[in-house]
Each structure stands twice: as structure tokens, then as C-alpha cells.
Amino acid sequence: MLIDSIIQTEPDYSHELALKARGAQVVAGVDEAGRGPLAGPVVVSAVVLDPHNIPAGLNDSKKLNEEQREALFEQIIASAMVSVVVAPPSIILSHNIRGATLWAMAQAARNLCLVPDRVLIDGRDVPMGLPCEGLALVGGDGRSVSIAAASIVAKVTRDRMCQVMDCDAPDFGFGGHKGYSTPQHMKALSEHGPCRHHREAFAPVAAAWERVRSLVA
Numbered sequence: 001m002l003i004d005s006i007i008q009t010e011p012d013y014s015h016e017l018a019l020k021a022r023g024a025q026v027v028a029g030v031d032e033a034g035r036g037p038l039a040g041p042v043v044v045s046a047v048v049l050d051p052h053n054i055p056a057g058l059n060d061s062k063k064l065n066e067e068q069r070e071a072l073f074e075q076i077i078a079s080a081m082v083s084v085v086v087a088p089p090s091i092i093l094s095h096n097i098r099g100a101t102l103w104a105m106a107q108a109a110r111n112l113c114l115v116p117d118r119v120l121i122d123g124r125d126v127p128m129g130l131p132c133e134g135l136a137l138v139g140g141d142g143r144s145v146s147i148a149a150a151s152i153v154a155k156v157t158r159d160r161m162c163q164v165m166d167c168d169a170p171d172f173g174f175g176g177h178k179g180y181s182t183p184q185h186m187k188a189l190s191e192h193g194p195c196r197h198h199r200e201a202f203a204p205v206a207a208a209w210e211r212v213r214s215l216v217a
Helices: 014-021 066-079 089-110 145-168 183-192 203-216
Strands: 002-004 027-033 042-048 081-087 118-122 133-137
Touching (some): 014 027, 014 133, 014 145, 027 089, 027 145, 042 089, 066 145, 081 089, 081 145, 118 145, 183 203
Parallel strands (some): 002 133, 027 118, 118 133
Antiparallel strands (some): 027 042, 042 081
């Protein structure tokens, strides 16, 4: 397992080029969206960029607005090799949030249509089960354009899934807060109890389930 924790202000293609200089031909970037919310899936994407057709403006998805993310999402899908894996609340419950995220990261890398020679991963953890050696980059979505692209694909995919969740469970407002513990979400959780999209082991959801059980006991 390799970890690189140097802080960088803007993502570029230097990490990919360094790996290619050492013999790697296919370098993938991997990132997730949705580790913190109380509801919905964790979504992971793996992206292999075309070095001759890298979309301009790639950056950490959190530094982009929705319009920018949507536009870049379309460019990434059109020009790069992309894989997406979703870990629903049931997987989060059985694996815990960290385990579910690492599982999805490994699956996303393995699901690419070409086997990567190296995988760049946002964060400190390199998951088991990768098809090749992985390099963890702390703050990687702000350092590697491949990871930045993966962060955008994961974020846009998850946000779109939250819109579907909103239609399925309109009392909770998932389309707005995306499952995070906003005052609106906490109020709805208290009034209606958890729904099937909530993560049972997360403390506010577990407490809400206990209140529901006490009322029917």
C-alpha cells in the first residue's frame, strides 16, 4: 500500500504521467460521493482519462457548482473510460461505511473495460481486491485530474439518485439535502421515522428507529 499526502492546490495530470514513466499504461482515478449522509447509497466511480482529450476545468466536485458538475459529467462520459458502483444502505449496514466504500472502490476499478495498471485513490486507504497496485492520495480530488473526474461522476450520479429517492419518499426532501443531516431532514426523521433509504446503523437513524419501536411496543 502506498500513501502520498503532499498537499496540492490544483489537480493536474502529473501523477498519472509519473506512473506512466514507470511503465503503467492505463491509470485510473477513483473517488466516492456520499460517505457522510444519513440516507442513500455511497457511490464510487473509476475513471481513465484520455490524455489527449482531458476536459478543461476538472476539479474536486465540492469546489464546483451543480451546473459545472453536470457539464463536466457529460464531457467525462463522452471522452473517458468510466465505471460506477453503488453501495446501497444494505451494504453499508453489513460492511460499515468505511468497508462499503472500500468494497465499492475495488469493484469500480475491476469493472473498467480495460484492466488498469495503477489506480489513484482519493484518501488514505487503498482497498483490498484492486486489480493492480493502488496509490492513495490525500486530497486526491484536488491533485489528480483522474480522481477529480471520478469525484464529479460519483457526485452527479448520487445527486440524481437522490432525486429518485425524493420521488419515492417525498416527506424527507432528499432532492434538496441529499440525505445529509440538515435541520429539515432531522425534523422529517423525527416526524415520520426512517424510510427504506436511511442507513440503519447511523446514530440519528438508529435513535429514530428506537423511538418508533417504543411507540409500537
